[in-house]
Amino acid sequence: xxxxxxxxxxxxxxxxxxxxxxxxxxxxxxxxxxxxxxxxxxxxxxxxxxxxxxxxxxxxxxxxxxxxxxxxxxxxxxxxxxxxxxxxxxxxxxxxxxxxxxxxxxxxxxxxxxxxx
Numbered sequence: 001x002x003x004x005x006x007x008x009x010x011x012x013x014x015x016x017x018x019x020x021x022x023x024x025x026x027x028x029x030x031x032x033x034x035x036x037x038x039x040x041x042x043x044x045x046x047x048x049x050x051x052x053x054x055x056x057x058x059x060x061x062x063x064x065x066x067x068x069x070x071x072x073x074x075x076x077x078x079x080x081x082x083x084x085x086x087x088x089x090x091x092x093x094x095x096x097x098x099x100x101x102x103x104x105x106x107x108x109x110x111x112x113x114x115x116x117x
Contacts, residue, residue: 003039003058004065006077008050014038020080021057025073027088031095032069034059069095 006025009017022036037060041053050056059065059073072094079087093100 002064003037003044003060004070005044005056005058006036006074007057008041008053009038009055009057010053014053014055017080018057021077023084024076024080024087024091027092028073028076028095031092032061032065032073034061034065036060 007017007021018036018038025036028034037058038055039058041050041056044056044058057077059070065073072091075094076087076091079090090100092098
């Protein structure tokens with residue numbers, strides 16, 4: 001099964017970063033079938049290695065992820081420190097092809113209404 005790189009885990013606190021990234025990707029499991037795995041950085045086929053990490057967080061799938069899906073997953077991992085509800089709402093909108101104007105932002109609270117454009 002192919003591994004798709006999502007994040008190089010920093011040596012300082014890899015468990016915290018992995019937990020936050022998994023939490024950010026939680027709603028994506030309903031639309032994209034993948035598992036999150038931690039792998040040693042040296043086994044990933046990349047041109048340049050990250051010198052600040054020993055492990056990487058990858059999405060393991062049976063099939064190759066499409067470019068827009070991979071972009072959405074990486075965006076959510078990048079926003080792992082942001083407000084969880086807002087990250088989940090935007091991720092679901094991106095994965096389902098929803099209308100971004102349907103993401104309701106009121107007083108810091110976010111609600112996603114699943115509709116197709």
